[in-house]
Amino acid sequence: MELLTTLDAGFLQAEDSDRHVSLAIGAVSVLAGPMPDFESLAKTLAERIMAVPRFGQILRTQPLDLGAPRWVDDTDIDISHHIRRSALPRPGDDAALFRWVAEVMERRLDRDRPLWECWIVDGLAHNRWAILMKIHHCIADGIAATRMLARLCDDVAGDTFATQIRAAHEPTGGGLRMPALTLNPIDWISGAWRTSLGATTAAAAALQGAVEIAGSLLRPAAPSSLTGPVSNMRRYATVEVSLEDVTKVCDRFEVTVNDVALAAITDSFRAMLIRRGETPQRNSLRTLVPVSVRSNDATDKADNRVSVMLPYLPVDKADPISQLRAVHSRLTRAKASGQRQAGNIIVSAANAIPFPFTAWTIRALTRLPQRGVVTLATNVPGPRKRLRVMGREVIRLLPIPPLALQLRTGVAILSYADHLAFGIIGDYDAAPDVDELARGIQRAVARLTAVSAGHWRSTPVGTLALVQGG
Template sequence: MERLTPLAYAFLAAEDVDPTACLVIGSMAVLEGPAPSADVLRELVAARLPSIPRYTQRVVPSRLGLRAPAWQDAPDLDLAQHVRERPVPAPGGRAELAALVAETMAERMDRDRPLWDLTVCAGLPGGGWGLLSRVHHTLADGVSGTGLYRIVFDSEAGVTEPPPTPPGTAPGVAWQGLATATAAVRGALALGAAMWPVRREGLLGHLDEERRYAWTEVGIAETAAVRRELGVTLNDLVLAAIAGGLRELLLERGRQPDPHALRSLLPVSSRAPGTAGRPDNQVTLMLSMLPVEVEEPVERVLRVHERVAALRRSHEPEAGLVLQALAGLVPFPVLSRGMRWTLRLPQQQISTVTTNVPGPRTPMTCLGRPVRQLLPVVPIADRVRVGFAVLSYADRLAFGITADAASTPDVEALAEHVAASWRAILDGRPVHARATATGSA
């Protein structure tokens, strides 16, 4: 039996110690109608499910808890428990769809069954419908979680615009990329320095069980000229837009954006080429302050670019891999107790999470119905009240925002702020160009 890695087990442990946590990742696909019945979709899933055996397995604890839980074939797999129907409340608009996503994503999964499910959501305007895909983070990370798409979607004609890559991803972010032990030590020191608590002006705090969800979409092709002119990546634009949105949120709440107020966890894929569809967790991290104190949009992009480049030079992702490897050497009873004890401490270092996943590069269909949108959802927990999931689909980029309902009911306004920040970046002029113009005058 294949046993859970320390990282995969951590997502189960987080739920065990926090009754408000639901560590499930997913996405809502919005399709053209008419919606199929759950029975028809179950037939499709039943035919394709054997191609991904992990989706037929459940997590089984070891006897006496001396070893990590393991993946084991689930007896009598009942697809009625995994493919369900839930209509979008009338009138089926944006608010109703967002509320359905938030409510469904906050529901915990039954660990006696395989940790995934699909929900057919009929009732969108114009006869459209949605398909909400959920996968527990123990089963897959953001990249491999899209493997569930292979079971229900088919690809159409291709597009030429490449999707974004997760923040900080680069060849060699794996054991073979550790040139020397010095690099690992430098990365560990950088991670240690990032463990200082953030300022109180941030967004940390107690979470309720209820969630809110909102989204905004932008085009990828429209960024080409800006990226060339500034010498930045699409990920730099993503992080800068999110920083701009959070800046406006803080200002609306009467808080002065502080350079040490908001630190984001940036997942970094450590996958080898060709393994994106394999269900598991192969991810490390970087921790970066978001430049919410910077008012000028283009300057904010350049600040993000500099910080991400500095994190790469400091080898933070490699250090994360080293820590995971060391955790695998610790006896499981010791690891489990230590992990649960740590998770009970009031976390004060990370204000938000920003995960950027390359999605399908070509348009897709489900049972012949075209997919118009893919809206990603990221879980929040451990005093992190707002999380951002970014997913590409063909030539579009969707920002999905999950928020704690009690403390952040204004999540739709935050989505609008992110969209406005994105537009301001594309409409802005480079800092050096403004300086040249000023000098010429």
């Protein structure tokens, strides 16, 4: 028996607070055909899935949230409820696949069963087929889920994943290093001084971060069509860009892959607002950016280990280089401000509070109208090498983010081999143009790539000189 942490249980409580949302995450693997015999494929997938203990467990909740939910083994699991088959109508193109994905993801998982589904999808054009794996967010965050889902593949040994997670090497504020024991009294004094100084610095940074997070949640975003309640129907779209192109931009402007991805998202959201007849404001796009606090030796642990940053994406800026530099500086500032440390400390502290109080508080807060955060952008390092399932190559790996807390759109970013995939989910009524949002991301990356190579010039003063000087 294993109890859920406060953060894991929070995803259940957030789902309970809005009957229109499903807090499941997922990924679509598109494979080269032909599809294997369904019975043998289902048997192989079942063996691999059930090798993950969490997929054989169900949740047991306590009445009135008097105790944390707990994982218990399901002794009577019927695998046919979880591994299912579907077929796309002709012509089986991406549009048909994405409509089907949206319909599957908008339905909640049955909490009386293990919280996952695996769909085998036939009928894709060009002799392709697909596997959709869907799990509840209370089971795992993006990094852990990606590792778990890779168990479906033939061989995941070796350096397949991004094994060095940047966040794992950054301080979280969750602990302090004690001075080493020596026989020199001077070392004792200097060590104690350094420890107390570090404690003061960490506490100050975490406090500042907590203030910034609270202020971000309390300050409403600029009124726009991006905010408001959601329905229970979804739209889904994806786009893939060359990881080599993104890396060239990173090298040219000394930024990270995440900076480039968020800058492309910024430009596309700006175009969306303008297309809708709205003026992008400085405070139009407060964005929830999850940050991993998972250590490298815990990548296979089934749970959530994330903190958050809440930067404004600079949709008020028209120039792509200005957008990129603003994204980089704002994320750097958010990291330095202690937001990540504060989020981690808050989550850790919540685990020490009696569960009923945290559960009731989360349920109450998630029922309140949320107007500060507008969208989600989560980036997960994926497989570095091409994967195979029963000898068939996975030619595309597409992420699917959740949608909740009155966010009308969400973007998940996943690297796979030589591509970076953006999976976009949106409310069916409030975000009918998610396809355009995807195409806008692709155009933005192409434009940044051209700028980095000196093949494109923009009109704002200053950008022209920068490109010519490069």
